Amino acid sequence: MYEALYLFLATGLVSMSAALSAGALTKLPEDQRPACMASRNALAAVVMAGNLGALTLIGALAYGVRHLDWWIPISCVLVTFPLVHIVVFQRLLGDFKTLVLMLPLVVAAIAALYYYW
Numbered sequence: 001m002y003e004a005l006y007l008f009l010a011t012g013l014v015s016m017s018a019a020l021s022a023g024a025l026t027k028l029p030e031d032q033r034p035a036c037m038a039s040r041n042a043l044a045a046v047v048m049a050g051n052l053g054a055l056t057l058i059g060a061l062a063y064g065v066r067h068l069d070w071w072i073p074i075s076c077v078l079v080t081f082p083l084v085h086i087v088v089f090q091r092l093l094g095d096f097k098t099l100v101l102m103l104p105l106v107v108a109a110i111a112a113l114y115y116y117w
Helices: 002-026 040-067 071-092 095-116
Strands: none
Touching: 002 040, 002 071, 002 095, 040 071, 040 095, 071 095
């Protein structure tokens, strides 16, 4: 049971963090965006990274509901993951650095969910 909990917490947290960071970056006005997001292709890449994070979060939620009690994944997705992202990652790293850090972890989370499911 603990293996399923740890896998859900790790994959869900990085997925939620990547999705929230990408959403925050796309909502910034053009003059406040990072310099590397000046082109439309870079903006599309950020949107795709956010979508990848959101889809992985749905997969982590499905894994958590299947292997844990239903209230654990739901409460984590609604309260714990956004709170940890805002309090820790967003304040410590900022949105762009968080997205760059979490994107490889999201890919690793996809592989881990596929392997352990």
